[in-house]
Structures are given as C-alpha cells and as structure tokens.
Amino acid sequence: MRVLLSTIGTRGDVQPVVSLATELRALGQDVRICAPPDFRDWIEGLAIPFVPIGPELRRTASPGPAAAHGRPSAERMRQLAEGTVAAQFATVPQAARDCDVIVAGGALQLAARSVAQTLGIGYVYASYCPISLPSRHHAPPPLASLGQSPEPGTADFRRLWAEDARHWDDTFGAALNAHRAAAGLEPVTDVRGHVFTDRPWLAADPVLGPWPEPADPDVVQTGAWILPDRRPLSPELTAFLAGGEPPVYVGFGSSRAPHDLARTAIAAVRALGRRVVVSRGWAELSLVDGEPDCLSIGEVNQQALFPRVAAVVHHGGAGTTTAAGRAGAPQVVLPQxxxxxxxxxxxxxxxxxxxxxxxxxxxxxxxxxxxxALHPAVAARARIVAAGVRTDGAGVAVHRLLAARSRPAAP
Structure with a gap:
C-alpha cells in the first residue's frame, strides 16, 4: 500500500502524521509525507520521503499575542486563500502519484480530496481536536487565522456552524472550484463538508479530548497519533533535574508566545520557590539572567522530560496537552x-x-x-487521568487504512 500523508501547519500538525508514517512502515507499507519545508530535515532524517509544500512557517511564531498580528483585510484574505489553494494543487498531485490513498491531517487540506478524486484513489480526513468537527454540543473553534471568532457563551451551535460553513465557502469556494474545473471535476457547494467528508477521523485521545456524541457513527475516534520518542535527555538537562526538586517546564513549541512570556513565567515560578526549564521553541524564549535555578533547552523528548517536572506551562496545542496528560504532569495552559x-x-x-x-x-x-496546578490534589488527579490515556491511536488508524485499502475516493 502506498500512502501520502499530507498536512499544513506547525509541529503539532506534522508530528501525528510522522507517527502514522512510522506505524505504516513497520507493517511494510510505502509512505511519503507532504508538509511545510520547516520539517524537511527531521522527516528525511527518519528516512521518510518528504515533499515540501508552501512557505516556511517558523516566522509566524514571533512573540506576541495573536491579536497583535492583526486581522487581514477581505482582499488580503482572498489573496491568501487563492495562494494556499494554488500551492496545494501545484504540489499534492505530484506527491500523490502512484499512491493508493491520501490521508489529510489537520485543517486547511483544501486540495487533497480533489486530487484523490482525480487520481481515483482513497481519501481520509483526520482532525486532531473534537471542537474542529461540527457538533450540536459545541461551537466552532476560534478561527483567528481566517478572521473569524465564534460568539462566546451562546448555545445556538447550529447557527454558528452554519456561519462557519458559509465562511469556508466564501473564503475558499471560488479558488477551489476554479482548480476543480481545470481538473475536470464538478464544483463543490460545501467546502468544509467536502474537505471533512461525511465520516472524518478524530485523532485525539478519548479521555483528554472525547467526541461529545460517542454513539455517533459519522466520526471515527482513533485515539491520538503519538510518535514514540526514545531520545535521551541531554547530560546538562539530566544534571539539572537531579540537582533539586522537580522544576516547572515552560514552552510554546512551534506556536507564537505572549510578549515577554519567559520573563513573566520565570518570575511566577520563582515566586513559588520553584526552578524552571525554559524551552526556546520557535518563539525563541530566553532566560532573563544566569541564575542556577533556570535552564534553557532546545528540542527535547517530552515523553522523557514531562514525568520528571512539577508542572508544564504551555500554549495548549493538542500534542503538548496529550504529552503532559500522558505523563501525569499538572498543566497550566495559556491559549492563543x-x-x-x-x-x-x-x-x-x-x-x-x-x-x-x-x-x-x-x-x-x-x-x-x-x-x-501545583496543588497536591491536582498532581494526584493528573496521575489518575494519565493512566487512562491511550497510546495505540496510530496503530488503530493504520489498521483501518489497511482494511479499507480497496475503497475508492468518494464522489
């Protein structure tokens, strides 16, 4: 079986498809990954064929709240939509050549299903978070990148999802259908439904991120796609951990961070008499002084580190939330x-x-x-919840793929 795993986004979008790729390869399947160029070295270092798509994303993680980056004008939104759709239709068809199925992970996979239809191959859409899929139990997520935010505190979720669907159509419909027409495909009238399909997968842990309608046959919850990490911690970090009480970890991964977050976080941790490990990440968080109670680190094995920290302060990405939840580490989430x-x-x-x-x-x-978060009762609760977090999500997804390998793309 030949599988194209396609995603557009930061580390939290890419790492799950890398997990799926490793599971597929372990069963003798051929895989390639289409993702932003930021991740080329990492993925090629795993000997997985890689196809870059779009621009590098690292520059989007500059410090500051999302609001500080401003809301794009209608004309700028049109240009961005046309640009991302064009880039996907220019890249994904070649990446999917000779493949049997495309698995599209995360939001904004606008061309993948059309490419699958053109090639006559299978297509699966996978979300990493329940709230990104329509449900009568929740509102759409705040789509800051699309200039949209749902109204807080409302119970009229059907209306909000209808507005969300119209926004997808208004933003991407014209560009998507222009490329579909060029490929000899019929236009779509519901862009979001076209991308998601009528049976999307949910690659989120059932304990941490349950689908609110467990009996719903239209959403397949596989569990989170967790990439096993066997890298050792650095000698410097190992020595720091052994040199005192468990520290507080502060890191925003490949997400942007609030202005002056490192200074604020270090002061807060010190106010509670704790030590701190600061992960630089794409936001380039840095220490404020040379005191021995703080350590700056780069890329790290969270699966090895998080069980040894007192708490994890982070942005609330699905991957970090799952890693901390699995480790039983109390969390402080600063959502952006x-x-x-x-x-x-x-x-x-x-x-x-x-x-x-x-x-x-x-x-x-x-x-x-x-x-x-540091209260003993919270730490105890975190350990209890950790015991229920599953690690077999990628394996579940792979077996579903193999079972459906002969299924053609939906019309």
Missing part, C-alpha cells in the same frame, strides 16, 4: 488561538491543571494559575 482554548478548558474541567484566561499573562495571574 484555534483549538488551544478547547484544550485549556479540558485541562481545567478534568482537574489536571488550570486554564489561564485568554489575555496576556502577568506575573500575578500566572503565579495564581501555577499555584492551582
């Missing part, structure tokens, strides 16, 4: 955009940490959130 608000709410409702309000943190506000 899209599904991060959902994960912050889940952490709080599960009792495994605290959700910082969606405003720029101060030393006092972050100290209060950390104090809650």
């Amino acid at each position: 955009a899209y599904d991060q608000h959902y994960w912050a709410g889940r952490v709080q409702s599960l009792g495994i940490g605290s959700a910082h309000p969606p405003v720029e943190p101060t030393v006092d506000s972050l100290t209060a959130a950390l104090r809650t």
Whole structure:
C-alpha cells in the first residue's frame, strides 16, 4: 500500500502524521509525507520521503499575542486563500502519484480530496481536536487565522456552524472550484463538508479530548497519533533535574508566545520557590539572567522530560496537552488561538491543571494559575487521568487504512 500523508501547519500538525508514517512502515507499507519545508530535515532524517509544500512557517511564531498580528483585510484574505489553494494543487498531485490513498491531517487540506478524486484513489480526513468537527454540543473553534471568532457563551451551535460553513465557502469556494474545473471535476457547494467528508477521523485521545456524541457513527475516534520518542535527555538537562526538586517546564513549541512570556513565567515560578526549564521553541524564549535555578533547552523528548517536572506551562496545542496528560504532569495552559482554548478548558474541567484566561499573562495571574496546578490534589488527579490515556491511536488508524485499502475516493 502506498500512502501520502499530507498536512499544513506547525509541529503539532506534522508530528501525528510522522507517527502514522512510522506505524505504516513497520507493517511494510510505502509512505511519503507532504508538509511545510520547516520539517524537511527531521522527516528525511527518519528516512521518510518528504515533499515540501508552501512557505516556511517558523516566522509566524514571533512573540506576541495573536491579536497583535492583526486581522487581514477581505482582499488580503482572498489573496491568501487563492495562494494556499494554488500551492496545494501545484504540489499534492505530484506527491500523490502512484499512491493508493491520501490521508489529510489537520485543517486547511483544501486540495487533497480533489486530487484523490482525480487520481481515483482513497481519501481520509483526520482532525486532531473534537471542537474542529461540527457538533450540536459545541461551537466552532476560534478561527483567528481566517478572521473569524465564534460568539462566546451562546448555545445556538447550529447557527454558528452554519456561519462557519458559509465562511469556508466564501473564503475558499471560488479558488477551489476554479482548480476543480481545470481538473475536470464538478464544483463543490460545501467546502468544509467536502474537505471533512461525511465520516472524518478524530485523532485525539478519548479521555483528554472525547467526541461529545460517542454513539455517533459519522466520526471515527482513533485515539491520538503519538510518535514514540526514545531520545535521551541531554547530560546538562539530566544534571539539572537531579540537582533539586522537580522544576516547572515552560514552552510554546512551534506556536507564537505572549510578549515577554519567559520573563513573566520565570518570575511566577520563582515566586513559588520553584526552578524552571525554559524551552526556546520557535518563539525563541530566553532566560532573563544566569541564575542556577533556570535552564534553557532546545528540542527535547517530552515523553522523557514531562514525568520528571512539577508542572508544564504551555500554549495548549493538542500534542503538548496529550504529552503532559500522558505523563501525569499538572498543566497550566495559556491559549492563543484555534483549538488551544478547547484544550485549556479540558485541562481545567478534568482537574489536571488550570486554564489561564485568554489575555496576556502577568506575573500575578500566572503565579495564581501555577499555584492551582501545583496543588497536591491536582498532581494526584493528573496521575489518575494519565493512566487512562491511550497510546495505540496510530496503530488503530493504520489498521483501518489497511482494511479499507480497496475503497475508492468518494464522489
């Protein structure tokens, strides 16, 4: 079986498809990954064929809240939509050549299903978060990147999802259908439904991110696609961990971070008498001084580190939330955009940490959130929840793919 795994996004979008790729290869299947060029070295280092798509994304993680980057004008949105659709139709067909199926992971996979239809091959859409899929139980996620935010506190979820669908159509419909016409395909009238299909997969853990309608046959929840990480911790980090009480980890991965987050977080951690490990990430978080209670690190094996920290302060990406949840580490989530608000709410409702309000943190506000997360009862609850987190999601997905290998693309 030959599989193209396609995604557009940051590390949290790419790592799950890398997990799926490794599971497929372990069963003797041929895979290739189509993803932003930022991840070429990592993926090719795993000996997985790689096809770059679109521009590098690292520059989008510059410090500052999402709101500071401004809302694009209608004309700019049109240009961005046309650009991303054109880039996908220019890249995905070649990447999918000789493949049997395309698995599209994460949002904005606008061309993949059309390419699958043109080639007469299978297509699967996978979301990493329940809230990104339509349901009568929740509102759409805040689509900050598309200039849209759902109204807070409303129970009229059907209306909000209808508005969300219209926004997809208005933003991407013309560009998508122009490329479909050029490929000899009929136009689509529901862009979001076309991308998601009538049976999307949900690659999220059932404990941390359950589908709100468990009996719903239209959503297949496989569990999170977790990539096993066997890298050792660096000698410097190992020595730091052994040199005192478990520290607090602060990191925003490949997401943007609030302005001056490192300074604020270090002050908050110190106010509680704790040590801190600061992950530089794409936001390039840095230490404020040379005191021995702080350590700066780069890319790290979270699966090895998180069980050894007192708490994890992060942005609320699906991957980091799952890694901390699996490790039993209390969490403080500072959501910035899209599904991060959902994960912050889940952490709080599960009792495994605290959700910082969606405003720029101060030393006092972050100290209060950390104090809650560091309470012994929260640590105990985090360990209980961790015991229920599944690790077989990628394997479940692979076996579903293999079972459906002869199924053609939906018309």
